[in-house]
Structure formats: C-alpha cells, structure tokens
Amino acid sequence: MSERPHFSQPLDDGIHDSLWQWAQETYGLKGVWQPLWLNGLPLGRLNDKWRDLLLRGWPDFLRENSDGLHLDGKNWRELGENLQQTAAGWRDSGLLPGWRNELFDVYSADGQSLFPLERSAFRPLGLMSHAVHLNGLVHRDGEWKFWIGRRSPDKAVAPNRLDNMVGGGIASGETSTNAVLRESEEEAGLNAALLGGMGLQNKIRSLRPVSRGLHNEVLHIFDVVLPATVRPKNRDGEVAEFMLMGVDELLAAMQNCEMMHDAQLVTLDAFLRYGLLDPDHDLSKWLRRIRFEEEA
Numbered sequence: 001m002s003e004r005p006h007f008s009q010p011l012d013d014g015i016h017d018s019l020w021q022w023a024q025e026t027y028g029l030k031g032v033w034q035p036l037w038l039n040g041l042p043l044g045r046l047n048d049k050w051r052d053l054l055l056r057g058w059p060d061f062l063r064e065n066s067d068g069l070h071l072d073g074k075n076w077r078e079l080g081e082n083l084q085q086t087a088a089g090w091r092d093s094g095l096l097p098g099w100r101n102e103l104f105d106v107y108s109a110d111g112q113s114l115f116p117l118e119r120s121a122f123r124p125l126g127l128m129s130h131a132v133h134l135n136g137l138v139h140r141d142g143e144w145k146f147w148i149g150r151r152s153p154d155k156a157v158a159p160n161r162l163d164n165m166v167g168g169g170i171a172s173g174e175t176s177t178n179a180v181l182r183e184s185e186e187e188a189g190l191n192a193a194l195l196g197g198m199g200l201q202n203k204i205r206s207l208r209p210v211s212r213g214l215h216n217e218v219l220h221i222f223d224v225v226l227p228a229t230v231r232p233k234n235r236d237g238e239v240a241e242f243m244l245m246g247v248d249e250l251l252a253a254m255q256n257c258e259m260m261h262d263a264q265l266v267t268l269d270a271f272l273r274y275g276l277l278d279p280d281h282d283l284s285k286w287l288r289r290i291r292f293e294e295e296a
Contacts, residue, residue, distance in 0.1 A: 003197070003225055005137050005144045007247070007275045015251060019268065020283035022254070026261055027208050027290075035068030036125060039079060041108060042068070045126030045214050053095065057086050080106070080115025087121035096120055098156055103172040104129050111294040116172040126214035129169060132180040133266040134198070135223045136165035136188070136232065138244060144274075145246050146267065147232055148253075149187070149239040151260070162259040164266050165232055165242070166190075176200065176220040187239055188232035198224040202269055203292040206262050218292045221266050247276065 034051050036044030046054065051069060055062055063070040073079030090096035103116040106127055122129045136147035147165040151158055168183040170176055180198070184190040202221045207214070232242045245253070250267060253259050259267070269287055271277050277284045 005139075005223075005225065005270075005274045007144065007271075010278050011247075011251070011271075011276055013278075013281075016278060016281045016283055018255065020281065020286070022264075023268075023283060023286060027206070027265075029207060029214075030209055033126065033214065036127075037068055037070040038106075038114075039072050039076065040070075043106060043108075043114075043127055045216065046124075047209075047213060050124045050126075050213055053090065054086075057089065076114045080117060083115075083117055083121065083125075087118050087124075090124070091120075096124065102169070104169060105172045109295040113173075119169060120212075123210060123213040123215060126216055129217045130176070130220065131167065131169045131217055131262075132176055132183060132220045132222065133164045133263070134166035134180055134184060135201075135221070135266065135270050137223065137225050137270075138228055138230075139225070140228050140244065143246055145244045146250060146270075147188075147226070148243050148245045148250070149232070149234070150241045150243065152238050152240050155238060158260050160240070161263075162253055163239075163263045167263065167266075170220070176222075180220070180222050186236040187234055188242070189235050190226075190230075190232060194226065194230060195224050198222050201273060204265065204269060204287070204290045205292045206265060206290075208261065217262070219262060219266055221269055223270065247271075 031047065033045040033047060035042050036046050046069065054069065058071060061071060073082060087096060091099045098120050100119040102119040104119050104122060105113045106115055106117055107113055138145050138147065149163045149165055151161050151163050153159045166180065166184045166187050168179065170179040181192055181195065184195060199222065200220060201223050204219050204221065206217045206219055254264055272284050272287050
C-alpha cells in the first residue's frame with residue numbers, strides 16, 4: 001500500500017460538470033463591494049450596510065474616493081485599536097452578534113502581520129482571515145476513505161453540516177502548524193505523535209458573500225494518513241460524530257448539500273491532488289487558479 005493516497009480512475013464528466021456548477025454558484029465576488037483601504041493598503045471589501053456604518057462612525061477620518069474608502073491611522077497599532085473599538089460598538093448596539101472574543105491577525109499582501117482584530121469583525125469589513133483544514137485519510141477494505149466530522153447541532157454556524165476531520169481559525173500570533181495541532185487535539189483527540197506524517201499540501205483562497213458580509217479566507221490545507229485502528233474522538237463539544245466515508249458517499253453528500261462550503265472545497269482540492277479530477281476540466285483549472293501565494 002502506498003503511503004500517499006491515489007485514485008487511478010477519475011470521476012465521470014457529469015460529476016465534474018455538477019461540481020463545477022456548484023463552485024461557480026458558490027464562490028466569487030458577486031454583488032457590489034467597495035474596497036476598504038487601511039493606511040494605504042487595499043485590505044477589505046464592504047457592502048452598502050457596513051460602508052454606511054463606517055462612514056457614520058468615522059466621519060472625520062474616512063475619505064471616500066473613486067477607488068473606495070480610505071481609513072488611516074498614525075500607525076497600525078492605533079488603527080487596529082480604533083477598529084476594535086468600532087467593532088465593540090457594533091456588538092453593543094446589536095449590529096454584530098456572535099462576538100467570539102478571539103483575535104485574528106490582519107496581514108499585508110506579503111504576509112506581514114499588521115494588527116490583531118476581533119474575529120467576528122472580519123466578514124463585515126471583508127478582511128482576509130486564515131484557517132486550517134485537515135483531511136484525515138485511511139486505507140481500509142481496499143480503498144481510500146476520508147474521516148468526516150458532523151458539526152454539533154449547537155454550533156452557531158452550519159449546525160449538523162459535514163466538515164473536514166479538523167478545521168478552525170488561525171489565532172493571532174499562531175502559525176498554521178500550531179493551529180492545526182491545537183485544533184486536532186481539541187476537535188479530534190489526535191496528538192502530535194499521531195500526526196507525524198501530516199504535511200501542508202496547499203493554500204487556497206475562499207471568497208464568497210455571506211449574510212454578515214464577505215467571507216474572505218485563506219485555507220491552509222493539511223493531509224494526514226492515519227492508521228486503520230485510529231478513530232477520531234471529539235473533546236470540545238463542537239463535533240457530534242465522525243464518519244469514515246468513501247468517495248461515492250462523499251459525492252452523495254456534496255450533491256445533497258450536506259457539506260460546509262469550505263469543507264467541500266478542501267475535499268475537492270484533495271480530489272484533484274490524488275487523481276479523482278481531470279486536470280484539464282474547468283473545475284480543476286479553477287482550483288489551481290485560487291491557490292494562494294503571498295506577494296514577494
């Protein structure tokens with residue numbers, strides 16, 4: 001058995017076309033979004049609701065030009081603190097529910113951390129966040145299968161939906177490797193020793209409108225091949241159950257809209273890397289186009 005998963009037979013054309021239609025309908029910068037410039041860098045995107053709220057909250061500091069809204073501070077620390085206060089005001093007035101009390105870092109295009117900000121403020125401002133996703137694969141009964149988690153019915157976002165084995169945001173000051181190790185312990189009860197063969201496979205950009213604003217996130221995708229005797233076990237109450245699913249089961253879940261959007265995207269990335277997708281199909285070309293690389 002190869003340690004690297006591989007599928008010798010690609011999916012049929014009809015499945016490719018269906019998955020490509022889903023991707024086109026789900027992802028992309030649809031609608032009207034105004035660029036948000038922070039200290040001269042185009043870091044965010046605003047819909048009309050959050051644009052108007054920013055203009056009301058910062059009447060003396062915001063400049064609106066033909067290229068978008070410009071918000072400047074003396075330095076990044078001051079600007080970040082002021083945005084944090086703005087987000088807290090939205091929370092207190094009931095405009096920003098779901099406050100997480102967690103900080104994510106805002107990065108420049110070349111990967112420099114600029115300032116931390118409350119996680120729940122990223123979508124309203126269209127700022128780029130970072131998250132980790134871990135595909136857990138097992139070779140059992142002569143085929144490669146994926147460990148898939150079902151989210152708790154108590155989750156505020158996408159309750160009961162299917163997810164990758166592990167997933168979660170990268171906290172302020174945290175590396176992607178540290179984040180996936182932390183989330184693996186919390187969500188799946190997997191320690192670092194069991195993840196010794198884990199590796200970062202890809203980074204892709206997920207961009208889609210959501211009810212709160214714009215989901216603009218870089219997905220750091222890790223894969224690990226687990227022994228057939230290992231079974232993930234949730235510890236933090238965020239996963240209701242884990243299931244070992246073959247490709248046919250996963251495709252049925254995708255077609256029935258049972259998977260979270262980004263979890264499905266991450267799984268499709270694995271499908272492409274392991275030979276299930278035709279590299280010349282439009283779906284595969286799009287998956288390669290959304291790969292994320294920091295500017296030099």
